[in-house]
Amino acid sequence: MKPRQQRMLAVGLSLSGLIIAAILTFKAFEENMMFFITITDVVENNKAPIDREFRVGGLVVSDSITRETGSLTMSFILTDNRNQLTVNYTGVLPDLFREGQGVVAIGKLNQNVFIADTILAKHDENYMPPEVIDSLKDHVAETKEGY
Amino acid sequence: MFPEIGHFALILALVVSLCQGSASLYGAAKQNKDLITLSRPLAHTQSLFVLIAFACLVYSFVSDDFSVLYVASNSQLALPLLFKVSAVWGAHEGSLLLWVLILSTWTTLVCLFSKNLPDIFSSRVIGVLGFLNFGFILFTLFTSNPFERIFPSPLDGNDLNPLLQDIGLAIHPPILYVGYVGFAVAYAFAISAMLSEKLDKNWAKWTRPWTTAAWLFLTIGIALGSWWAYYELGWGGWWFWDPVENASFMPWLIGTALIHSLAVTEKRGVFISWTLLLSVSAFSLSLLGTFLVRSGILISVHAFATDPERGLFILIFLISVIGGALLLYAKKASDLDKKVGFGALSRETFLLLNNVLLVIATILILLGTLAPLVLEVFNMGKISIGAPWFEIAMLVPMIPLLILVTMGMHSLWIKDSSFNLYKKLRSPLGIATLVGIVIPTFYYGRSGLLLLIGSTISIWIIISSLLSLRSSWKNNQGRFHINRSVAGMSIAHLGLGVFVFGVTIVSSFGVETDRGFSLGDQISVAGYEYKLNSIESIKGPNYEAIEADISVFDGSELISHLRPQKRTYLVQKSPMTEAAILAKWNKDLFVALGDSLGNDSWSIRIQYKPMVRWIWLGCLIMALGGLIAISDKRYRR
The missing domain is CATH 2.60.98 (Tick-borne Encephalitis virus Glycoprotein; domain 1)
Structure with a gap:
């Protein structure tokens, strides 16, 4: 095979590979992209996607954690200091889950209750999920502007 | 006093590394013998000062000197000794110093083992490494000085992050860094080659053992990180497609591509410019990984904006390292490739495909890692790309890649015939298909398309690698001879097969x-x-x-x-x-x-x-393959 043909072969193969990869990628990308939605947007503005998972984040409200004795299912209230959202979760909680801690929950909304299948709380007592910081900050900024 | 000695030694190392960089490069450009002879002593001096600085920091930890801010924030009296030492690289400042130490150690090794190379060439390599270390020491001193004191000093420290109090994480960062930084050597060799008057394929032979060495450490480092996450994070996953993990996986993929393309360049003298580009990319991705992890940009785009100093420095460094290399590449590499032909069905073609697929995999991971950042910067909403996407996207390049592994291993250079290749591969494939269907279906009691593909391909790779390993030794009239390059290659691919088998079974039946x-x-x-x-x-x-x-x-x-x-x-x-x-x-x-x-x-x-x-066993076998390949005699000539 001549060098020119070699190059054509290489270019052709890479191109077709790239095109296939690109199509599959973007399709899968759309399906697996997960939005972070603030609690206020969920509660007041009805921005929660239907039939699709998304992330919410906020602080766990004190004394809001309830569970039936012996059951893995529990519920707590998340707040962005403006609105509150009840979250239900079944399973083992992350180590740093506790009242007053910033956490992120992944799941779906069902009749104004957030059904989480994953709870994230990172391993640092001072850590706060970035989305939570931002959504708390949004609120502070808005109040300053006279809300 | 020791922290001050350490600080001072680091400043001296900064000055010497600048001398090392400029004397070696200028000397090589002007063919000035005196300056060229200076390059090795300067490099050793620089390494010595870095070593002193590092030892001083270790001593501050071991002696519980809480007047040093970094020690106070990352250690405490009751911490076991092992973790006091590993706490040195438990946070940003110390891990940078470790990075610098490792880069100067690589430099020393290059100085020692490059005496058979032309002086001008090795002098350029040492010069480039000197400038790289200059950049990192500058970064350490100005943005992240680990020797900073606090007054009044606390009675006890704030303890090391409990998550890091574990043997796995004590050794994971050093080994990972040895891999990351090792690609700096491949980078320096590539730059040196591009600065040469006459660029030939010799450089490929010289750089191969270094690249493989870096790659094998990166392999072990990533495997250790995965193992640590598995048992210490407590939740039993072995890979999370976390941006930090991706930052280490991308240089690994490109490093793997580089190893394969170096093989073609050394043996056949083709793909020279492509190999140069990969050498530059592997190190660039290591730096990009450092930038992503260290700048705080992953935690939040806003974190970067509020404390931009570190991120900005690495960004500028990154741009000069990549930009400089690419400029040089554009100037030099246009008509490098010799007109050497090869058949459509030949080992060259398979290795080319290997490279294309590995690069596609890297691009996909880069896309998934950076997309959330880009969208956030342009205020298009906050999104996250979860593991499921990466898992699907990786199938696109990985399945063809794994199918091609066996063919590449058993095909001939220059030209092969499809009948010949078919003859060599059909019985392994037959056995693999049988075993690959029987094990999941009857032993584990379930089957599925992806599962059967995965188990069949992995067993196919395992059998073919063993056959290839068998062909690497010859009994020459009672004298036993092993071709270590072939043996290493076969063992590395055996490791890949073991890895893929583990992944397939655990993800289907876990x-x-x-x-x-x-x-x-x-x-x-x-x-x-x-x-x-x-x-x-x-x-x-x-x-x-x-x-x-x-x-x-x-x-x-x-x-x-x-x-x-x-x-x-x-x-x-x-x-x-x-x-x-x-x-x-x-x-x-x-x-x-x-x-x-x-x-x-x-x-x-x-x-x-x-x-x-x-999964981890497979990675270790891959690394072992690398080690055996490096020990091949022809690199010591």
Whole structure:
């Protein structure tokens, strides 16, 4: 095979590979992209996607954690200091889950209750999920502007 | 006093590294013998000063000198000695110093083992490494000085992050860094080659052992990180497609591509410019990884904006390292490739395809890692790309790549015939298909398309690698001769097969379940019975813990007691899950203790992970293959 043909072969193969990869990628990308939605947007503005998972984040409200004795299912209230959202979760909680801690929950909304299948709380007592910081900050900024 | 000595030594290292860089490069450009002879002594001096600085920091940790801010924030009196030492690289400042130490160690090794190369060439390599180290020492001194003092000094430190108090994480960063930084050597060789008057393929032979060495450390480093995440993060996954993990996986993929394209360049003199480009890319991706992890940009785009100093520095450094190399490349590489032909069906073609697919995989990971950042910058919403996307996207390049592995291994250089290749591959493929269908379907009792593809391909790779390994030794009239290059290559591919088999089985047949346990309860998961006997409080050196005692039965036979803990570290007050794992060659039984559910009942996560050890075993075998390939005699000539 001549060098020119070699190059054509290489270019052709890479191109077709790239095109296939690109199509599959973007399709899968759309399906697996997960939005972070603030609690206020969920509660007041009805921005929660239907039939699709998304992330919410906020602080766990004190004394809001309830569970039936012996059951893995529990519920707590998340707040962005403006609105509150009840979250239900079944399973083992992350180590740093506790009242007053910033956490992120992944799941779906069902009749104004957030059904989480994953709870994230990172391993640092001072850590706060970035989305939570931002959504708390949004609120502070808005109040300053006279809300 | 030691912190000041360390600080001063680091400043001296900065000055010397600048001299090392400029004297070596200028000397090589002007063909000035005196300056060229200076390059090695300067490099050794620089390394010595860096070593002194590092030793001073270690001493500050071991002697509990809490007047040093970095020690006070990352250590405490009660910390075990091993972790006092590993705490040196437990946070940003110290890990940068470790990075610098490793880069100067590589430089020293290059100085020692490059005496058979032309002086001008090795002088340029040492010069480039000098400038790279200059950049990193500058970064350390100006943005992240580990020797900074605080006054008044606290009586006790703030302790090392409990998560890092583990042997796996004590050795993971150094090994990972040895890999990352090792690509700097490949980068320096590529730059030196491009600065040469006459660029030929000799450079490929010289750079191969270095590249393979860097790659093998990166392989072990990534595997250790994965193993650590598996047992220490407490939740039993082995890869999370976390941006930090991706940052290490991208240079690994490109490094793997580089190893393969170097083989073609050395043997056949083709792909020279492509190989140069890959050498530059591998190190650039290491730097990009550092930038992503160190700048805080991953935690939030805003974190970068509020404390831009570090990120900005690395960004500028990154741009000059990549930009400079690419400019040089554009100037030099236009008509490098000799007109050497090869057949459409030849080892060259398979290695070319290998490169294309590995680059596609890297681009996909880069896309998934950076897309959330880009969207956030342009205010298009906050998104995250989860593991499921990466898992699907990786199938696109990886399945063809794995199918091609065996063909590439057994095909001939220049030109092969399809009949010949078919003849060599058909019986391994036949056996692999049979075994690949029988094991999942009958032993594990389930089948599925991806599962059968995965197990068949992995067994095919394993068998072909063993055959290729067999062909690497010859019995020449009673004298035993091993071709270590071929042996290393075969063993590395064997490791790949073992890895893929582990991944396939564990992702298809792994069981994960969260259960509520009361004392005395017995629960069955994946054929094993778990019984909660007791929950007790215990005390460790710097933590308190609750420990569960769980007996595990296989049928009615007691096979083990597992004792998972929930620790609370006294200084940082943070709880930590310590999983208990029963590890066998063909399966792990994994138990992690959750929270109290009230009334003596606890949430417990139980997992059954068949073949999970094969994942890390495979990585170790790959690294071993690399080691054997490096030991080939022709690199020592």
